[in-house]
Amino acid sequence: MKEYCGVSGIIGNFDDIFYKLYLTLFALQHRGQESAGISLNDKDHFFTYKRSGFARNLLDIPNVQRKGAMGIGHVRYSTSGNSNIANAQPVYANTNHGKISLAHNGNLVNYKKLRNHLKAAGAIFQGNSDSEMIMHYLAHQEGDFLAALTSTLHTIRGAYSIVLMDEDALYGIRDPYGFRPLVYGKIDGGYIITSETCAIDILNGEYLGEVTEGNILRIDKSGNIEFIPFTKEIIKQNCVFEHIYFARPDSCIFGKNVHKTRYRMGEELARENPDIRPDIVVAVPDSGLSAAMGFADESNVPLDRGLIRNHYVGRSFIYPTQEERKNIVRMKLQPVFEVIKGKDIALIDDSMVRGTTAKEIIGLLKQKGVGKIHYFLACPPIKYSCYFGIDTPNRKKLIANNLLPKEIAEYLEIESVNFLSINGLKRVLKGNANDYCYACFAGNYIMEIEND
Numbered sequence: 001m002k003e004y005c006g007v008s009g010i011i012g013n014f015d016d017i018f019y020k021l022y023l024t025l026f027a028l029q030h031r032g033q034e035s036a037g038i039s040l041n042d043k044d045h046f047f048t049y050k051r052s053g054f055a056r057n058l059l060d061i062p063n064v065q066r067k068g069a070m071g072i073g074h075v076r077y078s079t080s081g082n083s084n085i086a087n088a089q090p091v092y093a094n095t096n097h098g099k100i101s102l103a104h105n106g107n108l109v110n111y112k113k114l115r116n117h118l119k120a121a122g123a124i125f126q127g128n129s130d131s132e133m134i135m136h137y138l139a140h141q142e143g144d145f146l147a148a149l150t151s152t153l154h155t156i157r158g159a160y161s162i163v164l165m166d167e168d169a170l171y172g173i174r175d176p177y178g179f180r181p182l183v184y185g186k187i188d189g190g191y192i193i194t195s196e197t198c199a200i201d202i203l204n205g206e207y208l209g210e211v212t213e214g215n216i217l218r219i220d221k222s223g224n225i226e227f228i229p230f231t232k233e234i235i236k237q238n239c240v241f242e243h244i245y246f247a248r249p250d251s252c253i254f255g256k257n258v259h260k261t262r263y264r265m266g267e268e269l270a271r272e273n274p275d276i277r278p279d280i281v282v283a284v285p286d287s288g289l290s291a292a293m294g295f296a297d298e299s300n301v302p303l304d305r306g307l308i309r310n311h312y313v314g315r316s317f318i319y320p321t322q323e324e325r326k327n328i329v330r331m332k333l334q335p336v337f338e339v340i341k342g343k344d345i346a347l348i349d350d351s352m353v354r355g356t357t358a359k360e361i362i363g364l365l366k367q368k369g370v371g372k373i374h375y376f377l378a379c380p381p382i383k384y385s386c387y388f389g390i391d392t393p394n395r396k397k398l399i400a401n402n403l404l405p406k407e408i409a410e411y412l413e414i415e416s417v418n419f420l421s422i423n424g425l426k427r428v429l430k431g432n433a434n435d436y437c438y439a440c441f442a443g444n445y446i447m448e449i450e451n452d
């Protein structure tokens with residue numbers, strides 16, 4: 001199972017740590033909508049609550065524990081379509097290392113092998129999440145807690161940004177590649193470790209930095225902060241798709257603001273295609289908006305609101321079945337007739353995966369009498385599946401794996417399809433372009449994929 005999630009952990013003195021954690025999950029809701037959970041530690045008693053669906057469903061649980069010295073939270077999206085609450089997180093267990101709660105964002109490439117090994121040794125699983133497997137593995141390790149944790153981190157392979165709490169401290173853990181973001185900050189009365197800075201901002205906190213690759217950040221109940229490196233073999237592979245699509249535009253991840261990065265992708269797209277200058281630029285909202293602004297400013301073609309988004313619908317990428325995704329597009333987007341009628345447009349989107357969403361959007365625009373459509377993607381062609389925590393389908397289903405841009409334009413029955421080049425993307429990322437993973441464009445996976 002692949003998972004794409006958001007994690008959060010808070011430590012400090014708060015009367016209502018449950019609500020503070022809820023707010024952070026609300027800020028991270030774009031990272032997962034299938035389930036949400038919160039685990040609290042109050043005087044070494046652990047309380048764990050989980051609900052299917054949106055984070056706000058946690059507020060309906062009666063008589064929750066609100067106070068605690070620390071807590072962690074999780075929002076989950078899985079590709080399996082299985083919304084089984086048994087896979088919701090955080091995962092709690094009373095182990096030989098004491099009471100532990102754990103929440104994970106990422107995907108382990110050796111999950112099946114390790115799970116089978118644990119099952120053969122007698123471990124009983126309730127669900128099939130990476131997190132439960134990590135918990136079991138950790139519980140089976142000898143030595144003190146940090147030795148057991150380090151041994152676990154040396155064994156699991158793939159993408160993991162983890163928040164974890166035991167009876168004494170809150171931990172943030174990031175894999176040696178740094179696929180998924182993990183940041184920390186100071187909030188009034190304590191500290192937070194979370195997936196994106198937007199979850200620090202919602203608590204009016206101060207961003208202190210990233211949990212860097214291959215590190216354990218430990219914050220104890222007295223507020224002592226310690227970084228514990230668990231490996232020297234660091235190969236940065238920050239997921240560039242976080243910037244392209246997943247992260248919130250107001251967040252700062254991998255040291256860069258997401259909106260500004262997307263804006264520069266739009267500028268670069270305009271520079272790479274100097275011969276295409278239609279009447280107006282139209283964004284596919286919301287994730288195409290920042291790139292559309294950059295494209296419009298660089299090309300001197302005016303940006304107009306040719307598509308309006310209904311914000312009461314979730315993200316189409318995040319709905320598990322194709323039928324659901326198809327309906328969601330029509331529920332989510334509506335063209336503005338007065339803006340697009342008879343106009344040739346540069347339609348700016350963040351990325352193209354299967355091409356089905358693009359087909360739906362183009363159908364909507366044509367129904368309203370749009371002129372020629374030049375489709376621009378602020379992202380290179382996605383030709384390979386992701387094994388590090390992003391739900392891209394089998395590569396046979398990826399439209400850019402099967403068709404050239406010209407053929408995609410023919411399939412979509414539009415004037416042209418234009419992807420940002422990989423070199424263009426690297427120019428946008430400038431000095432640290434080599435710190436990123438580009439495997440879904442180039443197929444150059446940094447590790448062997450055992451689960452494939």
Ligand code: SF4
Pocket residue numbers: 179238239240241242385386387388389390437438439440441
């Ligand atoms: S393969 Fe693509 S989506 Fe997956 S981690 Fe690499 S850049 Fe991100």
